[in-house]
Amino acid sequence: MAQQPAGGGDQHYVYPNHWIKARIGRALDPYKITMQQYNALRLLRAAHPEGLVAGVIRSGLLDRTSDVSRLVDRMVKLGYVERRAIQEDGRVKKIFLTLRGLELLGQIRSVDKFTKEDLPKRLTDQEA
DSSP states (O other), X not given: OOOOOTTOTTXXXXXXXXXXXXHHHHHHGGGTOOHXXXXXXXXXXXXXXXXXXXXXXXXXXXXXXXXXXXXXXXXXXXXSEEEEEOSSOTTOEEEEEOHHHHHHHHHOHHHHHIIIIIHHHHSOTTTO
């Protein structure tokens, strides 16, 4: 019977994951946003112009342990998103992408290109 390498049998998944995060993180550095902020902005772009409630953003994030309220607060301060009360229930706020947020996403083509074109070429079926 073959022995498992130290650290368990899942370590071949850890290295590609770390490499992907590092690569995307480096691509986002010039824009001064985190991978979580980028992911939230992409979710909002997909829902644009309808906006999303925080719970929907949380469910779409890669790291669901993130504090979405603080994440959104930082993006509001940067001018990338805005919160608005919905008419049906003023207590419920939706988050909307601003023009500045849309422009930022338009500038970050390298990350989109990497995740859509380059990444699938680099990962084996087993890694994907």
